[in-house]
Amino acid sequence: MDRQTGKGVEAGIRFAPLADNKFFGSKPGYENYRHDRTMEGTDKDGHFKLLTIPGKALVLAQVFAREKFQGQNVCLYRRAVPDPDDPKLFKHDKDDDSWSIGTADGLEFLGVENAVKVIDIKQEGETTIDVFVDRGVTAQMSIQDADGKPLIGAWVAGLTDSWPITYRLPEATATVFALDPEKPRTLALFHADRQLGGTVVVRGDEKKPVVAKLAPLGKVVGKLLDTDGGPLGGAEISVSSPSQIVSELYRFAHPTEKPVVTDREGKFTLTGVVPGVSFYLQTRKGQQFFIGKPKIGLWQVKPGETLDLGDRTMEAQR
Numbered sequence: 001m002d003r004q005t006g007k008g009v010e011a012g013i014r015f016a017p018l019a020d021n022k023f024f025g026s027k028p029g030y031e032n033y034r035h036d037r038t039m040e041g042t043d044k045d046g047h048f049k050l051l052t053i054p055g056k057a058l059v060l061a062q063v064f065a066r067e068k069f070q071g072q073n074v075c076l077y078r079r080a081v082p083d084p085d086d087p088k089l090f091k092h093d094k095d096d097d098s099w100s101i102g103t104a105d106g107l108e109f110l111g112v113e114n115a116v117k118v119i120d121i122k123q124e125g126e127t128t129i130d131v132f133v134d135r136g137v138t139a140q141m142s143i144q145d146a147d148g149k150p151l152i153g154a155w156v157a158g159l160t161d162s163w164p165i166t167y168r169l170p171e172a173t174a175t176v177f178a179l180d181p182e183k184p185r186t187l188a189l190f191h192a193d194r195q196l197g198g199t200v201v202v203r204g205d206e207k208k209p210v211v212a213k214l215a216p217l218g219k220v221v222g223k224l225l226d227t228d229g230g231p232l233g234g235a236e237i238s239v240s241s242p243s244q245i246v247s248e249l250y251r252f253a254h255p256t257e258k259p260v261v262t263d264r265e266g267k268f269t270l271t272g273v274v275p276g277v278s279f280y281l282q283t284r285k286g287q288q289f290f291i292g293k294p295k296i297g298l299w300q301v302k303p304g305e306t307l308d309l310g311d312r313t314m315e316a317q318r
Contacts, residue, residue, distance in 0.1 A: 001046055003132040008046025009077075010064045011114070011133070012039030017104040018089070018118070021055035024104040034105050054123040058101060058108065061115040061131050063162070070170060075162035077133045078178040080113040089118060095242055112163060136161070136178040139202050140209035143172050143189065146303075151191060151214060157249035158187035165245065166252040179204030188249040188277055189214055197255060197274035198303075217255065218301030220270040222309035224262050224283065227293065231266030232314055235285040239273060242298070246277045275303045283314055290314040 002009050017024040017033055025031040030053050039062065042048040060080070066073040082090035082099055090101045090110075099110040110116060114133045121127045143151045150172035157166040161178035179185060181203045189212055190197040196214035224232040237260045241247050250256065255272040262268045273279070278298045283290040293315045301307045 014039045016058045023055040077114045080110045080116045086118040137204040154191045155253035158245040181205040215303030218273040219306040224266040235262045240282045289317045
């Protein structure tokens with residue numbers, strides 16, 4: 001059910017027996033979770049009825065009912081967070097702000113789900129539960145160029161909380177969905193024609209539209225060497241980020257455009273780097289990936305800046 005409206009929501013439902021479920025594998029057919037983790041759909045009003053094993057389990061829900069934005073599906077609900085009645089069962093990864101929980105057969109990661117609930121299913125009869133999905137709150141945003149003029153056609157990642165999160169805006173304004181004021185969201189933006197980019201933080205409790213003012217993209221230059229001190233030529237360089245929002249912007253909007261390859265001297269120039277976002281360089285030659293020795297680490301560029309990383313020794317990943 002939609003927590004804000006109380007109405008049923010069409011979704012996919014899946015059960016995962018938890019690690020302390022004593023019934024899992026206790027008889028033939030009770031280990032089905034090992035090889036079948038497909039979802040069962042609710043009806044259009046959100047009702048479902050499934051046959052499963054008894055015992056402690058996790059119910060996971062992914063919303064199907066979606067609205068359209070520029071012809072694309074957009075999910076207006078927040079991603080799942082740990083069940084407040086059993087929060088200690090869930091583990092938080094601070095690097096990518098993700099949650100996981102141990103089950104009777106491995107881990108479940110809360111990446112695409114919109115709700116989770118820990119339940120104890122009766123051995124006999126029916127166990128009735130209600131599962132709520134949350135729209136959070138919305139905010140208004142306006143996009144401007146470096147001179148403060150309205151900017152139409154920017155790409156924005158983080159428009160909503162549930163994938164897909166990256167869209168090209170038809171106007172210089174947009175609604176940001178599924179926000180939690182206690183957990184501000186950093187959106188990443190890019191305008192291809194104007195070669196501008198930037199970030200903006202949105203909470204959802206602002207009284208006025210949040211202004212995203214974009215600035216000129218930056219560059220990264222450097223020279224890669226192999227462990228013998230020779231040039232690492234012919235290596236492909238790309239930008240990656242620990243932030244899912246930034247990664248999705250680069251994946252869909254392609255600010256850096258064509259792959260950049262080091263020359264015979266190992267030198268490279270990487271253009272189209274969005275200012276103000278943390279990134280690291282991903283390096284590969286053929287099917288072999290390389291890492292810095294020592295690690296190159298995370299970097300940011302300022303608007304219009306050319307960041308020189310200097311000479312960097314790279315070693316093949318094992």
